[in-house]
Amino acid sequence: MIPKRSKYAIKALTALAKVYRDKQHLSIATIAEQEKIPRKFLEAILLQLRNEGMVNSKMGASGGYYLVKHPDEIMLSAIIRSTGGPIALIPCVSLNFYEECVECPHEELCGLHEVMLEVREASIHILSKTSLADLILREKKLFRKSENSRK
Amino acid sequence: MIPKRSKYAIKALTALAKVYRDKQHLSIATIAEQEKIPRKFLEAILLQLRNEGMVNSKMGASGGYYLVKHPDEIMLSAIIRSTGGPIALIPCVSLNFYEECVECPHEELCGLHEVMLEVREASIHILSKTSLADLILREKKLFRKSENSRK
């Protein structure tokens, strides 16, 4: 499981992606309300994302946050990583939270290691080809689909 | 990430799978030492696996644990589930640890939900086609490979 932190980050950045035209920005308060994220917690998350270089901010009245890159170029895997969410199922196959397996004498001889590596690859494959723009597109498609099935 | 509990369970069951002929059994102490798992913790894990019906035990002197099913039929996904390890990355797409997303008004309209569902499917696909027997086979292959590359 990824932490809520990461999920909130994806939600918040998606909100920013939806207004991405000419560096339009949104305030923490606006995003928090829209996405139902605890305000102060979101503040901490966005600050972190800013330090990671994923977003930029403008201080003062009518300030706020905006995306640095195009929604097409911001991948879910990058957001999860920037917010400390592990994708791998065990530490010895994690890129960002790697820890040696004290129980396994040789990593390269471990069958479980090999399988978990495959799982990680499969997950990362999906998460690093899906961008914020894709997420928005998917939502549009899902909405159209539900509209049609209601007829 | 899955809990250590699940990883230990896989390791322990693999040890049992290696001696699976005519219901041969191993004691907790033996497995704990072999796989470098804290003894008392392993005891709790095996007890749980027994209550889940994955293994059986024999009490008293020269007792121990043994697999109920053939190593071919015991899949990693089942072990992870039996020990309470989540495979999904977020609760709203988890089969065994499902929780509704309070932030998302409609699950079926949520793009993130859809992507995370795909990730889960990919992970489960691998984990539920890999058995304990496969794990042992993989290890044999890895060993042979490393032998060859040493020449």
Added chain:
DNA sequence: TAAATATACTACTATTTTAATAGGATATAA
């Protein structure tokens, strides 16, 4: 230029989950 609005930053607390241990009861073999 003052008031209002918003982010920046540090530090803290609370909650939950996970990992691990303790210790006695019970069963079985030698």
Added chain:
DNA sequence: TTATATCCTATTAAAATAGTAGTATATTTA
């Protein structure tokens, strides 16, 4: 009958996660 194991409940310890408080700083706008 002694040694060896599992059975079972309860507890503790440690770590990770979630969320909050409060003040400093920057910027707009009236």
